Amino acid sequence: MALSARLAKLRPYVPAAILVAIALFITWAFAVTTLVHAGSMSFPLDDSYIYLTYAKQFGRGQPFTYFPGGGYSAGSTSVLWPMLLAPFWTLGARGHALVWVSFGMCGALYAAVGVGVYRFVRIVKGSEIAGVLAGVLLLVIAPFAWCALSGMEVAFASALLVACLVFLVRQDPDGPPRKLFAVCLAAASLSRPEAMLLVGLICGVSMLVRLRKRQWKVAAWWLVPLVAPIAWLVANRILAGNFFPNTGVAKSHFYLPGFDWTYWWNTVRSLTGRALAGIFIDKQSPLVWPKLFLVLYVVGAARVGLWAWREKRYLAGALVIIAPILMIVAVNASSGLWNFQNYRYIAPAFPLLVIPVGVALAPPGGWPSRISERVRPWLVRAWHALAIVLVLLFVRAARPKLVADMKLFAQGAMDTNTQVVAIGKYIHRKLPDASIMFHDAGAIAYYGDGRVYDMLGLVTNYQAGIANNGPGSRFEFLESLPPEQRPTHFAYYPGWMGTHEFWGEVLLHTSLRRGIDSRRLAGDGDMQIIVADFDHVHTAERPFNDHTGWEVVDRVDIADIASERDHHWRGRMGRRRMGDPTARWSLTERSTTNGLAIDGGRTIREGGEHFTIHVDPAKPTRIVLRTGGQTSYGWHEAIKTPVEMTLYYKKKKLGALTIAPPSGPFSELTFNVAPHAFPSGEVEIHSEAKGMYRVFHWFVLQPESRPKP
Numbered sequence: 001m002a003l004s005a006r007l008a009k010l011r012p013y014v015p016a017a018i019l020v021a022i023a024l025f026i027t028w029a030f031a032v033t034t035l036v037h038a039g040s041m042s043f044p045l046d047d048s049y050i051y052l053t054y055a056k057q058f059g060r061g062q063p064f065t066y067f068p069g070g071g072y073s074a075g076s077t078s079v080l081w082p083m084l085l086a087p088f089w090t091l092g093a094r095g096h097a098l099v100w101v102s103f104g105m106c107g108a109l110y111a112a113v114g115v116g117v118y119r120f121v122r123i124v125k126g127s128e129i130a131g132v133l134a135g136v137l138l139l140v141i142a143p144f145a146w147c148a149l150s151g152m153e154v155a156f157a158s159a160l161l162v163a164c165l166v167f168l169v170r171q172d173p174d175g176p177p178r179k180l181f182a183v184c185l186a187a188a189s190l191s192r193p194e195a196m197l198l199v200g201l202i203c204g205v206s207m208l209v210r211l212r213k214r215q216w217k218v219a220a221w222w223l224v225p226l227v228a229p230i231a232w233l234v235a236n237r238i239l240a241g242n243f244f245p246n247t248g249v250a251k252s253h254f255y256l257p258g259f260d261w262t263y264w265w266n267t268v269r270s271l272t273g274r275a276l277a278g279i280f281i282d283k284q285s286p287l288v289w290p291k292l293f294l295v296l297y298v299v300g301a302a303r304v305g306l307w308a309w310r311e312k313r314y315l316a317g318a319l320v321i322i323a324p325i326l327m328i329v330a331v332n333a334s335s336g337l338w339n340f341q342n343y344r345y346i347a348p349a350f351p352l353l354v355i356p357v358g359v360a361l362a363p364p365g366g367w368p369s370r371i372s373e374r375v376r377p378w379l380v381r382a383w384h385a386l387a388i389v390l391v392l393l394f395v396r397a398a399r400p401k402l403v404a405d406m407k408l409f410a411q412g413a414m415d416t417n418t419q420v421v422a423i424g425k426y427i428h429r430k431l432p433d434a435s436i437m438f439h440d441a442g443a444i445a446y447y448g449d450g451r452v453y454d455m456l457g458l459v460t461n462y463q464a465g466i467a468n469n470g471p472g473s474r475f476e477f478l479e480s481l482p483p484e485q486r487p488t489h490f491a492y493y494p495g496w497m498g499t500h501e502f503w504g505e506v507l508l509h510t511s512l513r514r515g516i517d518s519r520r521l522a523g524d525g526d527m528q529i530i531v532a533d534f535d536h537v538h539t540a541e542r543p544f545n546d547h548t549g550w551e552v553v554d555r556v557d558i559a560d561i562a563s564e565r566d567h568h569w570r571g572r573m574g575r576r577r578m579g580d581p582t583a584r585w586s587l588t589e590r591s592t593t594n595g596l597a598i599d600g601g602r603t604i605r606e607g608g609e610h611f612t613i614h615v616d617p618a619k620p621t622r623i624v625l626r627t628g629g630q631t632s633y634g635w636h637e638a639i640k641t642p643v644e645m646t647l648y649y650k651k652k653k654l655g656a657l658t659i660a661p662p663s664g665p666f667s668e669l670t671f672n673v674a675p676h677a678f679p680s681g682e683v684e685i686h687s688e689a690k691g692m693y694r695v696f697h698w699f700v701l702q703p704e705s706r707p708k709p
Contacts, residue, residue: 015128016115019135023111026139030149030406031103037410037516041099044412044521045341046420048151049442050075050459051082052098056446058086066459067445067452074240075441075459077247078153079190079232095447102151109155110148113351114139116162120355123169124307125362129384133391134358138351140394142401143286146409147347157191158348161198161323164188165355168202168316174213176221177206185225192348193244194330196229198323205315240461250457250464251335257469257585258576264333267578271332275346278339279328279353286343286350288397293357300356307359324352336578341521342408361387407517415522416443419510423491423529424448426508437487437532439467440523444491453487455497465561471498472559472586472600478502479537480560487532493524499588501598504531540599543624543699545668550622554614554700559586559600567613568684571695572606581635589629589696593665601629601696603636607643607689611698614682619702621673623647623685626697627659628667643691647671649683659693666696 034041043049054076057065066073076082088101117138118131125131138144148155167181177185189199203222210219233243242249249255253264279285280294287293301321308317327349331338338346363383420440424447427436434451438444441454455474457464466477474497478486494503508529512522542552557563558571573585591597615621625645632638640661647654655671 015118015122015132015135018132019114019118019139020111022136022139023114024107026145026402027103027107027110027149029402030145030409033406034410034413037407038414038417040096040417041103042413042416042421043099043103043151044146044409044416045150045152045344046416046440046442047458048102049416049420049446051078051085051151051153052102053442053446053459054082055085055098056089056094056449058082059089066441067450070451072235072239072461073246073459074236074242074461075246075454077245078156078192080187081153081156081191084156099151103149106149106151106155109159110139110145113148113155113158113162116159116166117351117354117358120162120166120169121358121362123166124304125359125365127362127384130358130362130387133361133387134354136391137357137394138354140398140402141287141350141354142398142405143343144347144350145402146342146405147344149409150344152344153191154344154347157188157195158351160184160188160191161195161348162351162355164199164202165316165320165323165352168319169313171316173312174210174215174218176218177225182221182225186228189225189229190232193248193334194327194345195348197326197330198319199225199229201326202315202319209315246458246461246464248334250468251337253334253336253576255465255468256576256580258574258580260575263576267336268329268333271336271338271578272329275328275332275338276325286401288394288401293353296357296360297353300358300360303359303362304356320352320355324349327352342405361391404517408519408521411515411517411519412521414516415512415520418513419522419527420444420491421447422510423508423527426529427489427491430507431489431529434488435486436489436491438491439493439496440491440527468582468585469559469561470582470584470586472588472602473561475499475501475588475598476557476560476563476600478534480562483534486534489532490530491527492530493527494530495524498583499590499598501536501588501590502533504533506530536596536598539595540597540626540666540697543626543668543701544594544597544666545624545670547622547624547701549704550701551704552699553616553702556611556613556698557600558602558695558697564611567611569609569611571602571604571609573602574605583633584635587629587633587636587694589666591629591665597666599626599666599696601626601694603633603639603692603694604689605637605692607691608687609695610684610686612682612684613698613700615678615700616702617678617681617683618675620675621677622699622701623654623671623673624697624699624701625659625669625671625695626666626699627662627669627694628665629662629694629696630664631662637692639692639694641691643689643693645687645689645693647685647687649678649685652677654685659689662694 053066062068064072066075085098085102089098093101114135118135121131121134122128163184167184171181185199185202189196203226207219207222237243253259279287280290304317304320308314328338328346331345363380420443424444427434427448427450432450436448437453437455439456441459445452454460454463456467466473506528509526511526556567556569586600586602588598588600631640642661643659645659646656654673657669
């Protein structure tokens with residue numbers, strides 16, 4: 001009797017235990033596959049090590065920094081995820097041990113998401129079996145398992161979002177948020193930027209409902225969960241220059257060259273349609289049987305809607321139906337990277353997609369009166385049997401994709417170990433005092449544990465705008481660095497900088513090993529540690545033509561973001577297209593015609609520029625355009641015809657000339673402006689051209705000032 005009583009007490013935990021067991025088995029299989037092929041545990045994404053680096057700094061008592069003495073860094077997309085890992089570093093899980101801690105926590109949260117889906121379906125439909133089946137469906141979606149276990153914030157954000165839905169369906173429709181619910185909302189908003197959108201929707205609608213009922217104090221309580229994310233956004237804006245984390249600048253449409261709202265609207269519409277088709281229709285969908293999944297989602301959404309109407313849980317019902325689509329649209333609206341790196345950005349939407357499917361698998365709550373009471377239990381059993389068979393077949397069909405993604409995980413881990421982990425350990429061992437510039441910011445910083453600078457701007461503030469503007473802007477930025485701020489070494493794929501002018505001796509090659517999966521996440525085959533060489537900087541900062549008796553009083557260094565900003569420069573470089581590489585927006589030219597001269601520049605595709613210059617209006621002025629370069633560059637259109645250019649101050653014509661088609665060397669053309677042509681010392685100039693041209697520099701010269709006798 002005692003044993004039976006104990007077993008009866010354990011009965012409520014059996015469904016969750018089943019899901020936990022399945023999740024642990026899949027987690028174990030991923031780990032074993034990785035150890036077999038990679039030799040040691042690692043993550044397939046270098047970005048996972050960004051979180052480990054932030055966790056290490058939290059553990060050291062230096063929160064929100066990326067290396068000792070580095071200052072505030074807005075590079076953590078999820079604020080809370082590294083905070084969860086930090087105590088383990090403090091307690092001794094350092095170096096490689098923290099990788100295992102992170103993987104273990106990801107596995108636990110992966111299981112928790114499955115249990116959360118089960119609980120939601122059980123609450124809404126009262127069916128344990130349907131809840132368990134929904135959890136199983138989620139756990140065997142290969143990209144979700146891959147992303148959840150990858151060391152990123154996916155499992156953490158997913159667990160919080162599902163928990164928010166569970167709390168929401170239990171929330172008093174007239175009261176303030178329960179304390180645990182408020183904490184969950186605040187945490188979810190700090191787990192991923194897209195989650196902040198859903199949290200804002202929950203809090204905003206809940207507050208408005210209370211305001212309509214004149215429940216002022218209750219309405220105010222719904223603002224409390226938003227305090228933490230608002231504080232984080234404000235801190236980012238003040239300390240890093242942008243509200244959202246640096247990844248929002250590095251990858252978002254809004255900060256990329258060539259952006260306009262027409263491009264954004266067309267891109268979001270196109271990508272959202274492509275994403276929905278890719279998920280629900282395409283044979284290469286991350287889902288097994290995507291069309292059946294879509295049917296079940298629609299049926300489940302309808303049943304959720306009926307439940308919400310009956311129970312007057314309108315917000316919960318609407319959110320369950322639209323949340324996954326909203327997450328996908330949010331990703332496309334911000335970056336468009338819906339299928340990037342095995343769907344990592346939309347992976348938190350998978351649990352939200354599965355919830356309506358689980359509701360669809362539950363038997364109907366009410367049967368027609370003509371069906372007798374004796375028959376109804378048998379119909380329920382038959383329904384459950386069919387649902388179980390369907391899910392078992394789904395699991396069987398999902399197995400090949402799961403195995404393939406385990407290999408992809410192992411492949412990525414092997415490549416991570418071969419390149420960035422090896423480089424980080426080499427730096428820690430042999431270059432402890434070096435200042436390293438890189439484009440993969442994770443494992444190199446985590447294992448190297450020294451001063452670093454991220455050229456792409458994920459962890460280095462104010463840098464993403466430079467990287468996004470292409471190789472010419474990267475060259476100009478490096479050229480502008482004072483000696484004390486220059487990196488001593490680069491950890492780079494040599495072809496990724498866009499110029500080799502800064503490369504010195506190669507200290508380490510990291511050639512990739514033979515692959516085990518046709519898919520590969522590594523950016524290139526050989527990342528290198530290269531000694532930095534700054535011998536070729538400042539070679540093109542004066543005009544090449546003879547201007548004896550004249551001095552440079554101002555210059556606009558094209559592709560130098562700081563110079564362009566200081567001169568309010570705007571160039572018509574053409575509208576952005578989705579997928580445009582950074583190389584489309586600037587270039588670097590190396591000429592030896594007048595001695596070695598290297599200059600960054602741009603292609604003006606739509607015939608014009610605006611910029612501000614500073615002059616003495618009483619003196620004559622020469623405005624010199626440096627153009628020329630090659631006829632064509634990669635990602636830049638060939639220019640084979642001459643172009644007429646006219647220079648204006650407001651509507652006043654300052655001069656006109658013909659730009660010959662570029663043929664290799666730099667070419668400099670001069671506009672001569674008479675004294676008193678400008679009313680003041682600060683002047684806005686604009687050019688109009690009837691075709692495309694290249695521009696590298698604008699120089700402003702005036703007669704040299706004669707010293708007073």
